[in-house]
Amino acid sequence: MAINLNYLQRCPSFDAAFGRGYGEEVDWCQKTAAQGGLHVAVPNLFVEHRGGASFGSDEKWRRIAQNNALIARRYPKYDPMVQRFIANDPLVTPRLALALAYLDSLDDLHETPVFIAHTMGGGAENYLKARLEALSPAAAVILRFGGAARCQVEVLTPNGTTTGQTNDLDAVERLMQVLNRRRIIYSCAVGDPDPVELPDFFARVAQDQHLDVLFHDYFPISPSYTLLNRDGTYRGVPPPSSDDSAHCSRRMDGTKVSLEEWRHAWGKLMQQADRVIVFSKDSRALAISAYPETRHRIEVHPHKLTKLVPKVAPPQNDRTVIGVLGNIGPQKGAAVLQAASRLLRDTPNAELVLLGRIDPAFRLSSGTICHGNYDLEDIPFLIRRYGINIWFIPSIWPETFSYTTHESLATGLPVISFDLGAQGEAVTAAPNGHIVPMKGARSDTASLAARVIQTAIALRAQTG
Template identity: 25%
Template sequence: MTAIWELEVIQQRETTVFMTGWLFDTRSRTEELELELVEPGGRVVGRIPLAAGKPRPDVKAVHPRYPSSLHSGFVAVGAWPRRPRSSDQLRIAGQLEDGRAVEVTIASERWQGAFATQGRWHRLLIGLRTLRYYARRALLLVATGRFGSLREKVSRQLADRPQAPLPTPPAWQALLKGTDPEGGDPETHLIVDHRLGGGANQYRQRLVDEHRDRGATVLVLTFHLASLSPMLLVETARKRLRFSLESTSELLDALADQPLASITYNTAVSFSQAESIPALLVALKQQSGARLTVLLHDYFSICPSHFLLDADGTFCNIPDLATCRRCLPRNPHGFTTLYGGDIETWRQAWAPLIGAADTILAFSESSAQLLRRAYGAVLDDRAIQVRPHTVNYLQARRIPWPAQDQFTIGIVGQIGFHKGSEVVRQLADAIKRAGGQERIVVIGTLESHADPTILRQSGPYTHTELPALIEQSGITVMLIPSIWPETFSFVAEEVMQLDLPVACFDLGAPAERIRRYAKGIVLPSREPDSILENLHRLADETASSRDP
């Protein structure tokens, strides 16, 4: 056995599991990993794909001898076909790059306790386990001297746990009335959103701030993965409270006598039993008379694979239901592992929300068209508004054209699988094999293995740092390698505002805008040789247009 690993957090509730940790082999890179539930006798009851290959520089700092330790992190979120039993076995199994199999068994005492009865002591146990996990991460971060990262991680993960169960109805009503400093009944808004970070969360926070600045109370229904339970945030100008829920249905009773000014569906990605959210929101709209807005940050209402990647990792373009029916059970992408039903049932659950929405806000015409493709029969086209995001945080500037002695391809963001990590890895491999002079700079992080002599990464960055980082990197052309039809793409907008040449694939909002951009090109193929040929052509055309 040459695998070194650690299970950091495991939480299970009924049939749902959330797990984080790291695993690497001392002799070969990990290709894929699954979490398996195994009955006595060896029959595998269920498999949950692990999102593996997550960057873990803290692990690399402790195990510097092994290059594979850098991308050793994994996360699992999914549901088993049945509730695990004490006689079952839990193990991590997968394939290594050299063809060998890897298999590690999780000690029963490590995971069976996670099925403790839901209640006060269960929440305390979860809190202690989470604290232990982040204490270990803290020690690793201190060891590498990254105190700023430590402070951010600990404060973010430990400061946003639920503080208490939802109060009884009388106490709850008193609390909501008490949010108005003048003693009146403040306007109340409800937003549904995940807690995974990214553009959707940033949009939600701006919306929350706008409501709070007007003196309103904002309720955010979200999902706390570390405890696998729904959570309700209450935000006002004076206070921020966090309540745990046993189920999202509690909200219907809690708001029975509470007028709602608006209901906004931002996204329910990562929610356990997310298919129950549409019925809840429609019922709340009917109960309160609130205006209902649905935002298209992703395609979760169309498929649990919310980036519309099929089982083979390719954009599906919403095929016929027979094709979807065959794809969904074997699809590891998005949050398909949290849903055990068929695609017809999923669409039937979400159709009432799409049909009841007063406004459906899309951030590109391409995403609106995909929604029409899935729900044309129930969708009132008059409800759809296309309104791209506003990017106004960059200082207006033009990045100087770099010296042409080095051809450097720039990529921006946290590049996971759906953002094109495999495209980037294959591109780096092709440059290495051919002995090419091109180099790749990722301003952000690549969630894949790539030769460091060809590709370097900046690590996390802020939006305001982007122009300076691009200029310092001497980037010749920008590449957006995303393989899903993004609903907007802030990166595309940022790059165009900086007057840089940029290329993308013929998918979603980036292609919609880059096709009209004078220094842009829509790539005809994902093959590395074709990408390189077209990037060089784009650079040549850009250079010639700048010649006097």
């Protein structure tokens, strides 16, 4: 603590009531503050306090308790003031800068990974967690978009994590300049209020550094990150001239952003990328369709299942029991599942079991079992419990990988999927996979559901 000479002369000593230590500097600061003194932090000054040997452990904690009580009696507003300081955290920026500088000083860290992520969870978040767990040393930065503040900065060090939030992207950019060796890894930024300006920001952060663009979804291609149109259907990669409202965006001031403007903004980032990483061949084809100039920089790296799902013997029953894995929202095929549920009410010896949940906007018939959340290791038990003998992947968007598809296939039971996306790619390649055409066929939900049920019943008749 550096002390102004004027206040040192006014208050030249610590209060002896505090004995040999703990709390005496707080008392001195409160007295000088009452005399008009201002206490400030100097972020660019670093003083190390190495070790502590003034007291034994028992005496230390006894003195802390006694002297804290004395501070509370003398200055009853002090503790609430400290709590407000902690809540407001005015020193978060210098602490983040210090943590970043520490990472940059690590000799065994070739470069610091800077992940661009969102706050929505899901597969992209699971992928990020796995990447972070594999780091050695535990050193990384996460710039997270779509939360309460525009950007949450998380600096992970071997000694802990420092986190701060801001709406000022220029401040984030200045912070990132502390890292002289960094690799920017775009994972997902869905949820940002003005996403068309993000590619330029990412490009500046990645200036003269390495940049990877990952396709966990299709946000770099369209604001509709699932590529679904306004009517909820998939008809391929939309051309830049598309005026479908699902493929348009708006700035924070309300200005409309066309798909052509979107592609121009994100296209510059795609051109700057050292690598464009996709997780299926189908995603590679879609990325090339939108950005053909990236063809030679696209790498296909399929995910690996985080946990092995064992092969399961088909249950011995005379029913067709269609199982669905995962939480099902609109893009995951909730409308198709709803239609199938209703059709199965009047279909003898056939039923539907959802291991997961469905969007509350959709209702399943009373005869459909909705199990709720599950753990992967429970799948063999749940197959036997409900008699599931066929899986159905209801997703209607071209998924970039689809963990649930690979988990279903791993059980060895027949798996039905539509002919699109990574899910269709995986099911087509698997010996226990069966495709129901969506392209070039009637794609209303009732027709799709009816074809799935017909396929499932036929498969059950073949396998017995």
